[in-house]
Every structure is written in C-alpha cells, then in structure tokens.
Amino acid sequence: MSSSDHPVTGLGPANRPLPPIKSVKAILFDVDGTLADSDPLHYIAFRDMLVELEYNNGIPISEEFFSAFISGKHNSEIGVLLFPDWDQQRRDRWLDDKEAYFRRLAAKELRAVAGLKRLADWIVEKGFRRAAVTNAPRPNAEQMIAAVGLTDFFEHLVIGSECERAKPFPDPYLKALEHFGVSAENAFAFEDSPAGLSAAVAAGLPVVGITTGNPGPALLAAGAAFLIEGYNDPALWSKLEK
Template structure:
C-alpha cells in the first residue's frame, strides 16, 4: 500500500468489530489534551519576541492557524520572511518549552486507559500516527502510560508528506498489512481527521480542542467528548445506542 493521493473517503460508519484488525491513534489532543500547553508555549514565545506587536495570540487564532498542523507549515505561516534554518530553530525552542510544560501538566484524556485495555484484549494491532516531532510524541506517550501499548509510531515529518495528507496513516496500515476497511482511527483536529479519511479510514472525532461541527465537516463518523463517552461504548460493545450521535 503506497502513499496515494486522492483516495475517495469511505462510508463514515465504523467497521463491524469482528472485522477490525487495527486501531490507530493521533497523539496531540487525542491521547492527552495537549493543545492548551501548545497554545501557552506559542503564545508566550510569540509575545516575548514582539509578534503581532506583542499582543498575545488568542485561542481562536491558535485553533485556526496552528492546531493540528505540521511545524513546517506553521513556521512558514508565522514567519514568512525568515529562512528555514531560523524557523526550525525557533520551533525547536518552542517544542522544548512544550516538553517542559508537558512533563509537569500532561494527563491522559478521561477513559483512555479503559479503551486501550479493551483494544489490547481484542488483540488489535495499534499504532500512534502523529505530526508531532518524535521527541514530543515519545514523551507524551510515556506521560500517559502507553509506552508498552503502541506497537508502531509513525511521524508525519518522516513520511513523504505529513498530515493533512494521508501518507502517515497509509504508512501505518502498510506496516501492519491491514486494509483501511479493517481499521479505524481516533483524531481531534480537522487536519488529522482529513488525513485519516483520505486514507480510507473511518474516524472517531474527539472534541478535546476543536468544535464538533468542524470535525463532522472533516469527516468524523461520530463524536465523543472523551473515552468514557457512552456513544463510543455503544458502538464498540454493539449495545443499543442510548445517546444521540
């Protein structure tokens, strides 16, 4: 399975559980509500350097132009007149600040360990698929206690194209030798959701950092607020739906 552009989105329903072979997870905002820490890091460093005349960026600005995007794209957007080396150094410094904040404040999304135990019990293959730098992703996964859970880690910058292109998800599926018809993903951002949908995957949207309608518009099969959400377990355990999807 290669890095193929233009794959048609499939039906937005999750596959029958008995046909599932793999479950794929985004990291930032999906395993832990990390966006607030990224926002603080960007806000403080941009203010310190006098960006936008020193007026701090808003959460709406962060959600619209930064959240879920790859650092190379963010760097060009924020600093169009800088050379790439200068952008890369600034973003490296920002990620170092984020890791310091994460070490103190990062917590798993509610119900995450309940879900991951269910996934392990079912024997599904499992990968983390993220645009985060590898050092960030490894730390976040460790911080939520899932170092031994994931069998594979796909980093967007290590693929031909990062999210919002489907390449990272296609690479995860190829690694396991699993078809998109026999897998599904969890995502929290429109860019990540678009990448998974373009790879042919049905996606559960988690509303940790982005509004539900935005995730539905990006292709979410349905929405959950966290991993204890009854809407999720009614699907996974094939129980009668008791909450509005």
C-alpha cells in the same frame, strides 16, 4: 499547482461509519489532543514565545487563532504561516525552541484523556494492532505516550516528518496500515483536529472525532463518523460493544 501540491481529500468517504467490530484488525491514534489534552499547553508555548518575539505587535494570539491556524498542523506549515519572511533555518530553530518549552510544560502538567486506559485495555483484550500516528516531533510524541502510560501499548509509531508528506496528507496513516498489512476497511482512527481527520479520511479510514481542543462541527465537516468528549463517552461504547 499540480494535484500533488495539495492534501488528498475524498479518497475515503467522508463520515464513513466504523466497521463492524468483528472485522476490525487495527486501531490508530493521533497523539496531541487525542491521547492527552495537550493543545492548551501548545497554545501557552506558542502564545508566550510569540509575545517574547513581539509578534503581532506583542498582542498575544487568541485561542481561536491557535485552533484555526496552528492546531494539528505540521511545524513546517506553521513556520511558513507565522514567519513568511524568515529563512527555513531560522524557522526551524524557533520551532525547536518552542517544542522544548512545550516538553517542559508537558512534563509537569500533561494528563491523559479520560477513559484512555479503559479503551487501551479493551483493545489489548480484543487483540487489535495499534499504532500512534502523529505530526508531533518524535521526542514530543515519545514523551506524551510515556506520560499517559502507553509506551508498551503501541506497537508502532509513525511520525509525519519521517513520511514523504505529513498530515493533512494521508501518507502517515497509509504507512501505519502498510506496517500492519491491514486494509483501511478493517481499521479506524481517533483524531482531534481537522487536519488529522483529513489525513485519516484521505487514507480511507473511518474516524472517531474527539472534541478535546477543536469544535465538533469542524471535526464533522472534516469527515468524523461521530464525536466523543472522551473515552468513557457512551457514544463510543455503544459502537464498540455492539
């Protein structure tokens, strides 16, 4: 395989610390698991639909399987992993149905990560540019952003499937930086999955890892500067209020 067949990793230093706040011009957010703890709903949707399909002889997938092989990955990658013998059209139809099921669950049960409004208000007060950068399909991303009350907060939304390459490649984050005309040295990101972290780190961004759905050691191994449990976490505000 050529190097273009693999995610670009190592373009930005792993575990790079956040830049001084006085030099920050933009803050970028993943959506699933970062704005709202949506991974449990994705897990339910995948679990239920795979059982209906009698995947794995009808034995429900575990949360560990979901975290290791599904969370944070683009649907095109997930489809090949789950259904290597299916044609792409059949994979796409099944995944579209899964996303519709997720949206029905999210409409009733989605909740913002604690402290999100506090952080959003602080970012607006500072005048930083802000974008959402996600592998979620556009209807999912727009629904989740609306559900947590941030439709008017985000100035730009980057969808992985609308880029040349989705996460874990850096393209979505590079596209957001280019949109604002901002260097990675003057920005940072929030991510909750190893795949998303790999993308942001590869784009040269420092990244705050949020442990809503994935284990902290995996996020640190993927390049997180430090970890938080939510946006009220003192570890975050000790950095922001320096």
